[in-house]
Amino acid sequence: MTGFLRFFIPFAVALSTSVATAQQLDQPQDTVILSVSGEVSVTNADGAAQFDLAMLDALDQHVTDVETPWHDGAQQFSGPRIIDLLNAVGATGSExxxxxxxxYAANMPWADTESFDVILATRQNGNTMSVRDKGPLFVIYPFNQNPELRNEVYYGRSVWQVKEIQVLP
Structure with missing residues (x-):
């Protein structure tokens, strides 16, 4: 039993320290552009996770070149993958x-975030997007890499001017 305790106690301390660290989310230092609420465990404001642009930029960034029905020609969008954002706030849910x-609101099945590299674009062609240009946040599916996504179902889920994500059970 002593050998077990010698292994278990340091392991338990390390695990509790990493869990405590993972539960922290910085406070936004600039204008809040996104609130993630619902089934989230890592928050920084009244049960929600609020983000400014710098906080979203601190997440791993993903770039996709895509043609959309709303733009002329291929565009380059970049931002965090939605699944990475959800993981950062300890989200669990189905939708x-x-x-x-x-x-305006649209629902997306959780499975889309796991099946496709859907991003929450913060930039188009390297520039932040104004509200006038469908910003500051735009849900972008990888339409060019997955032609089966080129239909009204996925176009309807491609919300622009996103201000909130609600994680539903």
């Missing part, structure tokens, strides 16, 4: 609801 600045 996501994306809410835009004008309160």
């Amino acid at each position: 996501l609801r994306f809410v835009a600045i004008n309160d």
